[in-house]
Amino acid sequence: MTSPQVIDRWVRELDYARVLPLLAWEGDRIIGDGTLHRSRAEARRHIGELRIVIDPEYRNRGVGRTLLHALVDIARAADSQLEKLVFEVVADAERAATHTAEAMGFVKAATFAAHIRYFAGEPHDLHVYELQVREAQVLEDPAAYMY
Numbered sequence: 220m221t222s223p224q225v226i227d228r229w230v231r232e233l234d235y236a237r238v239l240p241l242l243a244w245e246g247d248r249i250i251g252d253g254t255l256h257r258s259r260a261e262a263r264r265h266i267g268e269l270r271i272v273i274d275p276e277y278r279n280r281g282v283g284r285t286l287l288h289a290l291v292d293i294a295r296a297a298d299s300q301l302e303k304l305v306f307e308v309v310a311d312a313e314r315a316a317t318h319t320a321e322a323m324g325f326v327k328a329a330t331f332a333a334h335i336r337y338f339a340g341e342p343h344d345l346h347v348y349e350l351q352v353r354e355a356q357v358l359e360d361p362a363a364y365m366y
């Protein structure tokens with residue numbers, strides 16, 4: 220995201236029912252951001268999408284998995300209409316995300332060939348993973364899975 224205008228609009232028009240952010244902090248520094256996106260379309264109310272990014276300096280310490288678990292937990296809340304979570308991963312560029320999603324029980328549902336192009340580079344395949352929310356195994360204590 221490189222447009223200050225778009226970021227400014229996001230800040231002014233917060234709507235947690237549409238996009239719920241969960242942040243990981245160290246002191247006053249944000250080191251991770253996970254978001255749960257819900258659709259406004261009635262036909263898609265049962266589907267949530269997860270997105271996550273961790274500061275490169277803080278990767279491989281369990282922060283990403285902890286945020287993902289917390290978002291799945293929120294999606295499972297009794298008042299949630301969500302039945303299915305979707306997680307998109309760029310096939311060759313996001314191997315850690317693939318590993319983390321599969322470790323959490325996400326299943327690859329579809330692949331879109333040559334779907335994502337970064338700037339003027341070659342297009343990459345996009346894998347779409349999904350998780351049935353009610354069947355999700357939620358860890359009692361995610362810290363037990365850190366190292």
Ligand SMILES: CC(C)(COP(=O)(O)OP(=O)(O)OC[C@H]1O[C@@H](n2cnc3c(N)ncnc32)[C@H](O)[C@@H]1OP(=O)(O)O)[C@@H](O)C(=O)NCCC(=O)NCCS
Nearest residue numbers: 270271272273278279280281282283284313314315316318
């Ligand atoms: C994917 C991402 C969120 C994971 O965050 P994280 O805090 O590093 O995650 P964790 O430490 O909880 O787990 C990382 C796992 O990936 C594994 N991993 C790291 N690099 C890997 C690679 N190149 N190939 C395969 N697995 C890899 C780690 O070994 C670890 O698995 P383990 O716990 O079983 O050993 C982070 O790498 C990231 O921000 N990536 C860029 C954004 C992105 O790809 N987002 C996903 C799409 S929205």
